[in-house]
Amino acid sequence: VSGTPARNDAITATGSQATIDSDTGELAAPKRRTLRGTMFAATVLVVLYGLSFPTIVLSRLLPAAQRLEQETTATNTAFQTLREQGNVFQGAVTLARRLNENRIADTAGIPRLIADTVEALRGMSVLEYNAVADQMRDAFAGLVSKTDEFTAKLDEAGRAYRLGEDSVYHARIRTALDSVSGIAQSLDEAQRHGLGDLLDRQARINAASAELQAWTIGWLLVGGVLIWFLVSLTRRRLIDPLDRLERGLTQLSSGDLEARIRRATTNWDAWPTCSIARVKCCVVVLRSRGDLRRRGNCWQTLRTR
């Protein structure tokens, strides 16, 4: 460095920037990333990388998976309940048909039979409306009111029988049987919509799985780049200097007092440009098809950087 630099002027010193302290007028040493700072930055990067995947899983995928699981469980429960209700209902319809065709021999037991069936219908497990999947909700609501109507008519038949009102009894049994097709239709509809809901859920599970796969691949790619960066960093900032130190010390111990230990000369500010140039060079080499002149030019250019 020669001459007297003016205050606040920047001067170039061995490729780095040196500055003049505005108060003292002294030349300040060029700022250089310390090994400690670099290692700290690397640690932060590793920690961020390590936390990123669990964060993605916890914040995006896990809640979605939990919701999906809850909904699927709800649909399964709905199916199970519908099956149970279907069985009870089937029994009641069978009884109503036998009563309609006067196929019950023990006529004195008819009121008890009807009362028990009505009780079984009213005691059927009930699904909460908010536990029913969206697609099933409409059919389910219809099914509930139609089943209630069937049960009420059967109950009325039993009451008419106890009162000895035969014509009313038969009329109510017929009314109850008339509603059977509507109930069966609603039951089918609810099951069909439930199946549609399950298929829809299956598609969502596949989509979630694909999303997880994409995130994993992305994470691994970023990991690969990070590892390359860390290896490169370790080589440049730890292994190479130690290697040079070892060689220098060996030379000194062997009596070569002229031996010099070179300090690392990596220009970190130019490092990204240099890396890009290296990649470009690789491309040139690959595309040179044996053109040694082009290869040589390329490496020469790189060396000058």
Add this chain to the structure above:
Amino acid sequence: LLIAALLMAAGCRERPSAVIGIAMGSDLVGNRTMLSARQERYNNSVDARHKVELRIARDTVQAGNTLGWANELVNTPGLIGVVGHESSRYALQAAPVYEAREVVEIVPTGTSRKLATVSPWTFPLVASDSSQGKLLADRIVASGRKRVTLLVQDDEYGRGIVMAMRAVLDRSDVQVLENVVHTPRSDFALLVRSILAHSPAPDALVLITQGGIAIDVARNAWRQDSTLMIIGSDATISGATTLRALAPGPDRLALATYWVPDSSDALTQEFFRDYREAQLEGEPQWHHAALYDAVGLLNAAIKETGGGSMDVRRFMLSLGRNRAAYRGVLGEIDFTGEHAIPARLIRPTATGWEPVK
């Protein structure tokens, strides 16, 4: 410039910023008239940003198609709250639809205890069936009647009240003869014949059903046994005037209600005026007042918060906590669960009704 002009033109139109949906099945025209007068007054009292439009679910949707109404309303642009549905069952069925679309559902007349937990977006206006069931059962016990039959609507409302009543009656010396479950299309004459033919016969009948059905049953029952005491749940109140005329004596009838009018109260006077001007038939009942209050509550929420659904929900939750309870015709309303509007019993007098002590 074109975009700016369009935006300015859109801003110039005086358009309500929020919409309240009304999903109450009975007397659509009457409700619309009564609420319109009130809404006009409210809109005239606020600036353009806080104006509210009432959207009444179309009566073209098949009656009882709750989900049809709910789906129609949630697709209304600007909807921030719904008042309804009429019954506990319908309100429960519609709750998941509103929750999915983040719309506040104020249930003015549903009393099922399930309403309090079905969705974080559902707010029942009055106390649940647990307290009403206890009230009805206590009245039976206090009356000295020993044999009671329950005529119950087959839904969440009926089952909830029966459950609460049985908890009291099963510990008393009152015998529950029958639990007669019905649907709107039941043969009520047959049911009454069957109830009164029971041996031993009941000396009290509890009607947990709608007003029209209660009138039908009470008329048949008192025709056959005028000593029968009839106690009606809150839903029977829509038939109150006819039931009072039918009752053989003032001690033979008691009805549950969530509102005993205080005519000296300014809010009640305003409500009476709107009710009269709407030319609705009969006396104003608690379900009219509840509907009126539910709309008023949502108006107040929009006025205070600006009308975002989440803000309206927060407003509801803050009532009685860090904000004073809403003062309505029914009384002080909040959703803390600690000061719910309670059910009370009334009995007929020569000129009207009086609370049962």
